[in-house]
Amino acid sequence: MSDDPVILGHPNDTELSDQLLSTTWRPFTRGWKLAFTICGALTLLLFAMITITVMRGIGMWGNNIPDAWGFGIINFVWWIGIGHAGTFISAILLVLEQQSWRTSINRFTEGMTLFAVMQAGLFPLLHLGRPWFAYWLFPYPSVMGTWPQVRSALPWDAAAVSTYFLVSLMFWYLGLIPDFASLRDRSPTRRRRIIYGILALGWRGSVQQWRHHKVAYMLLAGLATPLVLSVHSIVSLDFSSTGLAGWHSTIFPPFFVAGAIFSGFALVLTLIIPARRVFKLENVITLRHFDAMAKMLLITGWIVTYSYIVELFVGWYSGDTYEIYQHLVNRPFGWYAVCFWIMITCNCVVTQLFWSRRMRRNLRVLFVASLLINVGMWLERFEIIVVSLSRDFLPSSWHIFVPTWVDIGLLAGTLGFFGLLFMLFLRFVPFIPVAEIKQLAREVQA
Amino acid sequence: MTPVVMAEFDSPEALLTGLRALVANGVTADIDAFTPYEVKGVEEILGVRRSWLGWIVLAAGLAGGAGAYLLQWWINVVDYPLNIGGRPYHSAPAFIPITFEMAVLFAATAALISAIALGGLPKLWHPVFEVDGFDRATIDRFWVAVGDRNTVLDRARDAAALERAGALRVVWLGGAA
Secondary structure, three states, X not given: OOOOOOOOOOOOHHHHHHHHHHHHOOOOOHHHXXXXXXXXXXXXXXXXXXXXXXXXXXXXXXXXOOEOOOHHHHHHHHHHHHHHHHHHHHHHHHHOOOOOOHHHHHHHHHHHHHXXXXXXXXXXXXXXXXXXXXXXXXXXXXXXXXXXXXXXXXXXXXXXXXXXXXXXXXXXXXHHHHHHHHHHHHOOOHHHXXXXXHHHOOOOOEHHXXXXXXXXXXXXXXXXXXXHHHHHHHHHHHHHOOOOOOOOOOOHHHHHHHHHHHHHHHHHHHHHHHHHHHOOXXXXXXHHHHHHHHHHHHHHHHHHHHHHHHHHHHHHHOOOXXXXXXXXXXXXXXXXXXHHHHHHHHXXXXXXXXXXXXXXXXXHHHHHHHHXXXXXXXXXXXXXXXXXXXXXXXXXXXXXXXXXXXXXXXXHHHHHHHHHHHHHHHHHOOOOOHHHHHHHHHHHHO | OOEEXXXXXXXXXXXXXXXXXXXXXXXXXXXXXXXXXXXXOHHHHHOOOOOOHHHHHHHHHHHHHHHHHHHHHHHHHHHOOOOOOOOOOOOHHHHHHHHHHHHHHHHHHHHHHHHHHHOOXXXXXXXXXXXXXXXXXHOOOEEEEEEOOOOOOOHHHHHHHHXXXXXXXXXXXXXXX
């Protein structure tokens, strides 16, 4: 355990409030405007691609039998996995109490969770082909006299993802109420005071309010904790309940959960390194935080590596022709072999840097590594989905999947839309929990 | 509460001293503290017990889970049975994921709503907001208020006690005592 402080210096309540609340009213910088414009343009691209998909149909995507699942499901699994590190940091580490380094970054990562889940939700919706019938997934007394078939994994997914989004949103808002009240009392303009005042619901920090707030916050954290495990487990059941070689594996739920947290921590780093610099938050996001996150990358990276090894071993040990071909021939040496080896490099080799304390504290290394891990984890889903499907049981139906420009446009568009929402969040919401940091600073200094 | 006297402190420690001084004078009814973050020790001094909100959350979670299981059973066994590969209509393992998700969703919703409602919110205006400088109660000041339902309050005695405890200001809002 490192002894570095989680807060540098001895800032008092006034200084911390001014520093952390002012992120919502400091003037925009030119770089920020440029990034915002790019994200806005990509968001427009996303809407254009959605329009094309809905008007012309799923044929605009690269998927075709046997590759029934292509970019749509890869992107879904990738985005939803990213969200999990947010919940892991804010909920599981809160329940674990001792992890005081979570305080500075929990709201940031919760925001990341919310926006990542929004991107994730788009893909299965569009993949339905007729997204305007998406409400058929939910049980409602319809004039058709039919009901959803709940023994299939699809309604499980709908329940898991929508619950995950709503619980994350409620957890986020409950934590924000005291900080909205601070903004109501401190914002420079009357209009902002009114808007934040409404969002704060009239919070005044009375004994009764704190008394119920802290218990509800703890309970919501406790409730979000099993969601991290259940949502991605259910996503993995979509795969493992089929008979396809490369999917039909009992290791899938823990493998998916570890991969999700791994990729999520990588994206937290990708986002927080520039945000910390732009908003000058070196005193509340310290090297201690980066050290802890890099250690998480190392741990979850090893769980992922172990899972790859187990998959290979079980494929071989099964003695099944299809499994052996999939794991020992098709993935490492088949048509998509280059993707496999890039994935291994990004996910298993790059993370070994973080055995070194110096590397864990080098922000340039961390930033580049986090980008590589994001790529590696996207490729992992590509391996699982496209590579497995492209070589199924019948050689006559083998098929090489190539994404279309609509596929690539949708992926780029969700990246932009995510960036747009995240930048709005950084500008309008105190993304470092002010009340919690002030309390932590008191405890640290006492 | 309708506050009669309010006192401003600049640290959690001073706030606790002030509260202890009031409680020592017998001022225990209709008393409240307003703090920018949770101050440990306030609840013990004022004799506030742990929130019972957890029981609401438990009940909502159980109701959500039970309701989800019953609904799944009713739609897939009773009202619209579909034969999927000859498998049983009532297959408990397949009903578990949605049951679990709905238990969590109902419990979480109950937690948020009860935290807001039990804290007396939403209530955009409250008499304490009228006190000059109270807007720092969410930033860096710690306030104590005693309301008009407190009959023990003694203006001279308790103002002196608050000032001795380190109050920056003691504000009287008219009314009793």
